[in-house]
């Protein structure tokens with residue numbers, strides 16, 4: 001028998017919950033919501049969005065544009081040290097206001113007026129990687145591991161704390177209380193939660209480890225709430241729609257890290273291909289591809305075979321013998337700024353409906369409910385013969 005077999009409660013995903021409404025005063029619905037959050041102790045960003053440290057997601061172009069919109073890009077570490085440091089440098093040297101057009105939220109700038117950027121590190125070459133990233137001007141570090149509750153992570157966090165005490169470090173990924181207590185105990189300034197639930201992820205499928213994201217975030221944020229010194233929780237993976245974002249934030253995440261959401265955008269590093277080219281490459285998908293899709297964008301996991309063009313990619317998973325991610329496509333969705341504005345509008349409206357005007361107020365006030373499968377049937381369009389698809393972003 002296992003030490004414990006948990007039959008109840010089941011592990012839940014974010015899409016199984018709904019957010020209750022509360023009294024919304026007129027002033028609240030008219031006021032500008034405060035979306036600023038800490039992603040590490042003493043380190044705030046202006047909107048609760050981080051882009052995933054992935055080859056298909058966070059290159060310098062996307063990181064710079066996200067910082068202009070108030071969020072934080074995390075450059076991937078599945079590449080040689082010098083090229084990661086160069087990407088950090090490129091963000092720090094990018095104009096804060098490209099083309100002088102207006103941005104919906106306050107741009108995320110450092111004390112010298114440069115765009116803020118994060119970078120991922122692994123638990124193998126940190127002694128060389130961290131100095132190079134610090135030299136390039138990185139603002140915050142993230143340990144990139146699918147299973148962060150390990151001695152390797154402890155050594156990595158302690159190295160950064162001892163040698164670069166001014167650079168905040170977020171540990172992860174973890175999915176339970178033990179992970180929170182260990183990472184924070186080792187000195188992490190924040191934790192990242194999620195395993196087995198990313199849209200390109202096959203981790204749980206191939207080796208069983210993982211947990212429904214809602215359950216992981218609830219357990220980790222409840223444990224965090226009991227810490228003697230508060231630290232942020234970032235929900236990472238399995239968050240694609242504004243609805244899932246609202247639930248992740250309501251149940252206790254301070255911020256969300258997104259892969260697929262950003263991979264679909266113009267600024268993401270993957271190639272954009274037309275419907276015709278796609279169908280030429282994959283004729284078997286003809287007839288199955290949604291007729292409204294004109295362009296697609298490549299999206300591959302850090303644990304996919306494709307990511308392993310650089311040997312550093314294996315460090316996230318601690319092995320190089322089998323894949324834990326796939327290599328695929330998403331629907332192309334256009335420029336970041338447009339998509340993010342629409343998504344933020346949905347999140348603010350949802351917060352106001354729940355009577356909250358900031359993420360911390362949302363944590364205090366939110367009443368989140370597990371919905372029955374039958375009631376979830378009615379969340380999507382139902383009982384119509386035909387309708388026009390609306391954007392989900």
Ligand code: IMP
Pocket residue numbers: 052053054173194196197198199200201202203236237238239240257258259260261300301302303304324325326
């Ligand atoms: P998404 O937002 O659902 O696409 O998930 C993105 C997250 O999935 C990343 O931030 C990582 O934590 C995780 N991830 C990235 N690559 C892989 C992979 O190849 N396998 C499993 N998880 C991955």
